[in-house]
Amino acid sequence: MRALIVDDEEPARARLRRLLEGAGVTVAAEAADAGDARRQLAAHAPDVLFLDICMPGMSGMALAASLPQPAPLVVFTTAHDSYALPAFDTGAADYLLKPFDAARLARAIERVRLRLVAAPPAPRLALPVAPHPAPHLAQLLVPERGGTTVLPVRDIGWIETADNYLILHTAKGQPLLRKTMGALLAELGPGFVRCHRRAAVQTARIERVLARAHGDCELLLDSGMRVPCSRQYRAAVMAALG
Incomplete structure (x- = not known):
């Protein structure tokens, strides 16, 4: 499992990286805002996005709603419990309320693993291939x-x-x-x-x-x-x- 951490607070990113790596998850990259997250998504194609909600500029909720398909799974990480309903409405894999511990994170990782097994991501190719967009309904x-x-x-x-x-x-x-x-x-x-x-x-x-x-x-x-x-x-x- 390859993860991207998106959080505008560096200490929060560092702590989450330690917890994820301790749980056997590869942290492909980190980002401090939505713009940086989009660049890292394109560069690393992670399986899961650990995403803070309240960030300068575009919020994590808006970023998740605007991700191009196929999108990575999303686990929201936030200090606010008021966004839980709209978060799960976006199809989020889990919602972690800060400060969460290693045990709670482990349960979130297991949920992501189950989702990935049910719908495994497309294999990463050595060379970029132009995508064939699916036809949309008229x-x-x-x-x-x-x-x-x-x-x-x-x-x-x-x-x-x-x-x-x-x-x-x-x-x-x-x-x-x-x-x-x-x-x-x-x-x-x-x-x-x-x-x-x-x-x-x-x-x-x-x-x-x-x-x-x-x-x-x-x-x-x-x-x-x-x-x-x-x-x-x-x-x-x-x-x-x-």
């Missing part, structure tokens, strides 16, 4: 009472979770699709970005980003729809907008 087949609706992806302004369903917000209606947000976003590709733990938006439809209290914002779409955007995902949305 339309969705939405089962409805009495038939199936063919819904062009370009018509979807934003997507909202509702229990075991997704609400597909369009100008003509809000059909329901029984699928997880993560699975659908993987099929739709980079044209959609997570903007809230319960919402994702089509970036091409965003006209304005409206500031709100406490670092949150609201996304005004070309259809007039308004989509909530929490501060944890704001940086990822802005990055997707270029």
